[in-house]
Amino acid sequence: MEERTRTDLENLKKPNGSSVVSLLQEVQEKYNYLPEEILREIAKERDIPLIDIYSVATFYKAFSLAPKGKHKIVTCSGTACHVRGSEKVAREISRVLGIEPGYTTKDGLYSLENVNCLGACALAPLVVVDGKYHGNVTPAKALELFKMYTVHEKEEKEEAGCRCATAKELAK
Amino acid sequence: MNVLHMRLKTPDDLDKLRDDIRQKQEKDKSFLAVCGGTGCSSSGSEKVREVFQQYLNRHNLKKKTTLKFTGCLGLCERGPVVIIFPQGIFYQKVQESDVEEIIEKTFLKGEIIERLLYQDPVNGEKFIYADDIPFLKKQKRILLGNNWLMEPTSIEDYISLGGYQSVVKALTKMTPPEVIAEIKKARLRGRGGAGFPSGIKWQECYDAVSKQKYFICNADEGDPGAFMDRSLLEGNPHSVLEGLIIGGYATGASEGIIYVRSEYPTAVKNVKTAIAQAENLGLLGENILGTGFHFKISVSTGAGAFVSGETTALVAAVEGRLGEPRQKPPHLVERGLWGKPTVINNVETLANVPYIISYGAENFLRLGTEKSGGTKIFSLVGKVNNTGLVEVPLGMTLREIIFDIGGGIKNGKKFKAVQTGGPSGGCLPVSLLDSPTDFEKLNSAGSMMGSGGMIVMDEETCMVDIARYFLRFLEDESCGRCFSCREGISRMLEIVEDITRGKGSVEQLELLKELANVVKDSSLCGLGQTAANPVLATIRYFEDEYFAHILEKRCPAGVCRDLIRFSINEELCQGCDLCLKKCPGEAIRGEKRQPHTILGDKCTKCGICLETCKYNAVVKI
Ligand SMILES: Cc1cc2nc3c(=O)[nH]c(=O)nc-3n(C[C@H](O)[C@H](O)[C@H](O)COP(=O)(O)O)c2cc1C
Ligand code: FES
Numbered sequence: 063m064e065e066r067t068r069t070d071l072e073n074l075k076k077p078n079g080s081s082v083v084s085l086l087q088e089v090q091e092k093y094n095y096l097p098e099e100i101l102r103e104i105a106k107e108r109d110i111p112l113i114d115i116y117s118v119a120t121f122y123k124a125f126s127l128a129p130k131g132k133h134k135i136v137t138c139s140g141t142a143c144h145v146r147g148s149e150k151v152a153r154e155i156s157r158v159l160g161i162e163p164g165y166t167t168k169d170g171l172y173s174l175e176n177v178n179c180l181g182a183c184a185l186a187p188l189v190v191v192d193g194k195y196h197g198n199v200t201p202a203k204a205l206e207l208f209k210m211y212t213v214h215e216k217e218e219k220e221e222a223g224c225r226c227a228t229a230k231e232l233a234k
Numbered sequence: 235m236n237v238l239h240m241r242l243k244t245p246d247d248l249d250k251l252r253d254d255i256r257q258k259q260e261k262d263k264s265f266l267a268v269c270g271g272t273g274c275s276s277s278g279s280e281k282v283r284e285v286f287q288q289y290l291n292r293h294n295l296k297k298k299t300t301l302k303f304t305g306c307l308g309l310c311e312r313g314p315v316v317i318i319f320p321q322g323i324f325y326q327k328v329q330e331s332d333v334e335e336i337i338e339k340t341f342l343k344g345e346i347i348e349r350l351l352y353q354d355p356v357n358g359e360k361f362i363y364a365d366d367i368p369f370l371k372k373q374k375r376i377l378l379g380n381n382w383l384m385e386p387t388s389i390e391d392y393i394s395l396g397g398y399q400s401v402v403k404a405l406t407k408m409t410p411p412e413v414i415a416e417i418k419k420a421r422l423r424g425r426g427g428a429g430f431p432s433g434i435k436w437q438e439c440y441d442a443v444s445k446q447k448y449f450i451c452n453a454d455e456g457d458p459g460a461f462m463d464r465s466l467l468e469g470n471p472h473s474v475l476e477g478l479i480i481g482g483y484a485t486g487a488s489e490g491i492i493y494v495r496s497e498y499p500t501a502v503k504n505v506k507t508a509i510a511q512a513e514n515l516g517l518l519g520e521n522i523l524g525t526g527f528h529f530k531i532s533v534s535t536g537a538g539a540f541v542s543g544e545t546t547a548l549v550a551a552v553e554g555r556l557g558e559p560r561q562k563p564p565h566l567v568e569r570g571l572w573g574k575p576t577v578i579n580n581v582e583t584l585a586n587v588p589y590i591i592s593y594g595a596e597n598f599l600r601l602g603t604e605k606s607g608g609t610k611i612f613s614l615v616g617k618v619n620n621t622g623l624v625e626v627p628l629g630m631t632l633r634e635i636i637f638d639i640g641g642g643i644k645n646g647k648k649f650k651a652v653q654t655g656g657p658s659g660g661c662l663p664v665s666l667l668d669s670p671t672d673f674e675k676l677n678s679a680g681s682m683m684g685s686g687g688m689i690v691m692d693e694e695t696c697m698v699d700i701a702r703y704f705l706r707f708l709e710d711e712s713c714g715r716c717f718s719c720r721e722g723i724s725r726m727l728e729i730v731e732d733i734t735r736g737k738g739s740v741e742q743l744e745l746l747k748e749l750a751n752v753v754k755d756s757s758l759c760g761l762g763q764t765a766a767n768p769v770l771a772t773i774r775y776f777e778d779e780y781f782a783h784i785l786e787k788r789c790p791a792g793v794c795r796d797l798i799r800f801s802i803n804e805e806l807c808q809g810c811d812l813c814l815k816k817c818p819g820e821a822i823r824g825e826k827r828q829p830h831t832i833l834g835d836k837c838t839k840c841g842i843c844l845e846t847c848k849y850n851a852v853v854k855i
Contacts, residue, residue, distance in 0.1 A: 083537055083551070083554050121556055121713075122537030122539050123537070142615035142687075145616045153840065178456075178707060178711075179457070179460070181272055181464045182273050183461055184273045184613075184623075185273055185276055195276030196276075200842075201840045202816060205818065
């Protein structure tokens with residue numbers, strides 16, 4: 063394991079009382095996902111079967127086993143959002159990104175997530191992009207919103223001298 | 235005066251502190267309240283607040299007024315909301331560019347800015363003062379009312395509004411049995427779902443013999459479409475702490491735990507701040523206000539699992555185990571957290587406690603119905619004009635809530651149903667609009683009070699689709715421990731999905747009902763036991779919609795994708811090309827200025843053409 067994760071893990075070693083859930087919460091917070099080598103290390107340190115760690119990691123929605131993209135897109139499919147057409151919005155976003163919720167685009171730029179309620183139901187349907195809430199989203203608005211982000215992303219990429227398929231395709 | 239360096243040793247110290255704060259605040263009775271609730275924040279209220287602050291600083295107006303960034307004011311759809319006190323002038327949809335005018339005209343000269351006023355969605359009437367707006371006027375805001383008068387994380391604000399007086403009263407003038415008797419007399423029932431009488435729960439815990447007892451506040455709020463608990467915790471965290479302290483005192487618990495879902499970071503932050511403030515002042519911790527009562531509160535965060543809100547699962551989660559339910563009995567008073575007697579109450583339930591203790595059970599009872607006292611906060615959302623949080627006396631009719639407070643259905647559409655009780659509840663039709671919202675009536679109608687989600691549906695909501703929606707939610711959230719819930723929900727979902735695709739049969743509908751009853755009777759926890767409710771209630775009241783899907787292969791509401799298609803009315807189409815350009819599936823063909831057509835096999839049914847057409851030429855059939 064890398065030096066970095068080892069020292070991080072030292073920091074994560076808390077008094078015996080701290081639970082696997084809170085350990086994983088800290089790891090998730092730090093890396094935005096749960097790297098396998100850290101899960102293995104925790105299992106060893108704590109003398110818990112790895113499968114038990116994974117059962118916690120897959121039980122709760124807040125944990126992700128795969129790295130997250132640069133931009134995090136969250137669609138809400140709570141009841142309030144659903145009756146106001148969130149399914150269409152989510153489908154459209156999924157389609158442009160070419161990924162299902164829970165996945166990250168190949169270029170590592172976007173990850174898509176679907177949650178059951180963001181607690182701002184009055185503004186349904188909601189889409190959150192990098193922590194910014196967008197209310198009353200329709201499929202057309204979602205595409206607009208998207209263009210805004212991708213154009214920006216494209217500019218950044220071009221400045222850095224590399225080409226990004228998704229950004230280019232989306233920004234057209 | 236720096237409150238943070240003070241320690242209150244007696245109730246008199248608290249009185250003195252309150253007087254001091256009030257005296258200080260008297261000077262600046264005028265203040266500007268900018269709503270910082272989730273809804274308004276999403277619409278940019280934080281920026282608005284910043285601009286206000288900068289303007290006040292720049293023009294040396296800081297001494298004349300205070301700026302308060304408050305908790306949720308309720309009318310989320312009209313955010314960002316700003317209220318100017320002492321008059322209570324209510325402005326909606328305030329933008330950064332409005333700030334200067336608000337200060338110069340309204341704040342300094344008392345002039346009203348017409349365009350920022352609330353306008354009734356039905357008759358267009360404009361209102362100047364918050365108290366006159368029908369949305370607020372018809373409410374009874376004993377829990378949310380203080381939200382706009384204080385900063386959530388200012389213990390000074392809270393104390394000056396009379397905060398912690400109920401703790402003093404309970405701890406110095408009442409014995410634990412007296413507190414419990416008062417809660418029983420108030421007929422306080424749980425606001426988290428089942429509506430169990432809190433007094434009885436407290437009594438059982440009080441009676442349990444144990445050196446260590448725990449009191450847990452359930453702030454997991456997993457019900458999709460509901461955000462009352464969030465707004466209480468974010469907007470007025472001290473009121474929940476106060477309820478928890480009194481609950482601890484009454485039941486003999488010395489430790490309180492607030493279990494908050496991690497999806498609510500502001501709630502977590504505000505509660506932690508509030509706890510630290512209360513500890514500093516000696517309102518929490520050892521020997522509270524010199525009364526000899528010790529109570530500490532900690533926060534535990536969930537990681538996102540609906541089923542963890544169930545009490546036995548929640549205990550497991552707080553202990554750091556997987557948040558899965560277990561068989562009951564033993565009940566939590568017999569074997570709760572770490573095996574000790576434990577009470578779990580919902581956030582809103584606890585927020586009611588200070589009111590009951592301060593104003594007495596009789597006043598509380600006067601607000602509600604015969605069987606249950608007080609108010610209930612609903613998250614009024616969906617196809618209704620005024621979406622937001624409403625707090626009404628228990629027993630108010632659905633019609634009053636949806637039409638008088640909510641301003642009726644959006645876009646002049648027809649009301650079809652209202653869903654209460656979340657994934658455990660049901661959809662109620664128009665014939666039940668005049669039923670009172672109380673625990674019994676909602677139960678007998680096949681729904682339930684639940685935690686307070688109230689989702690309004692219009693003619694464009696498909697009831698079979700709603701059943702599918704909830705089943706899918708429940709399939710996803712079922713922990714899979716018991717067979718009937720795990721398999722039963724999946725099989726029900728299969729049938730309902732078939733129906734939404736036009737592939738269902740009448741026999742399947744019968745099987746669905748049978749399955750529903752089996753799942754109900756044989757599941758381990760509340761999730762499975764109530765999982766069939768959304769299905770059964772939609773069949774009970776909207777069976778004709780099921781039949782339309784099954785027999786006519788038609789979705790009357792125009793929702794189910796496999797049963798609808800989009801088409802262009804050639805007479806109305808101007809050939810403006812707008813839909814053609816916007817169509818993400820390249821499914822629209824046609825020459826400019828000539829009527830266009832939609833290619834069925836390419837159409838993804840996203841509805842963007844319908845949304846963008848200016849001539850209403852796109853139709854859904
Ligand atoms: C699957 C499931 C999820 C639940 N989720 C919550 C929740 O998120 N918040 C809550 O307060 N109660 C929830 N409950 C209800 C609790 O089990 C419990 O009844 C409640 O917290 C007790 O508090 P009260 O008596 O004050 O309502 C849930 C119940 C079930 C079966
Ligand atoms: S249902 Fe989408 S935010 Fe609550």
